[in-house]
Amino acid sequence: MQYKVIKFDLGNEYITLTSALYPEGIIRVKEVCSIFVDKSYCSNDPWKDATNWCNSKSAVIFITAAKNYKFSEHIWGKLFVSAGIxxxxxxxxxxxxxxxxxxxxxxxxxxxxxxxxxxxAKAGALRDLGYNMTGTVSDALAVGSYPGKNYFIGPGTELGSNIARAVRNTIVELLKEE
Structure with a gap:
């Protein structure tokens, strides 16, 4: 089984909440680490694989067999998406x-x-592409910000709308490449 590790430096430290393999809980991170595996990957301990392969204590770590990915910088922050269905x-x-x-x-x-x-936004992108689902069984998500007191960043806010548009457009772009 082969794998490829790609790291993206965030340039800052963000307080992060995630459903990815690592880290657990609310923690500060400085990078995104995506591990690309082939479809034969099967492990009883993907958490150990992720931390060994990525070798970072300050990264959000994803594992995927998807081939397409994009890391982009925006006026509001940074976006990473890997996508395959x-x-x-x-x-x-x-x-x-x-x-x-x-x-x-x-x-x-x-x-x-x-x-x-x-x-x-992810569910909207899948609907745009004609899929009758809101995601796959192994999707993961991470969000991060600077610590503060702002509560709302929904799609009704200017920032939330810009983020939703970027997420939606990126997913559509990546899945059309499949």
Whole structure:
């Protein structure tokens, strides 16, 4: 089994909430690490694989068999997306991983609101492409910001709308490349 590790430096430290393999809980991160594996990858301890292969204590770590990915910088922050969908859309090897880091000060409630915004954008992108699903069985998400007190970053806000558009457009772009 072969794998490839790609790291993206965030340039700053962000307080982060994630469903990715690593880290656990609310923690500060400085980079995104994406591990690309082939579809034969099967492990009883993917957490150990992720931390060994990425070799970073300050990264959000994703594992995917998707081939397409994009890291982009925006006026509001940084976006990472890796995206792939199998024939049924339920193939665990093909995943949509998303990381959004905003250069704003958010409370934990704001990070949760950002999770909602990003998840809705992902579901919208899949609908735009004609899929009858909101994601795959192994999708993961990470959101981060500077610590602060702002609570709202939903799609009704200018920032939330800009993030949702970027997420949606990136997913559509990557899945059209498949």
């Amino acid at each position: 199998g024939e049924s859309g339920e193939d665990a090897g093909c995943t949509i991983n998303i990381a959004v880091f905003v250069n704003q000060e958010l409370a934990i409630n704001g990070l949760v609101d950002l999770i909602r915004t990003v998840t809705e």
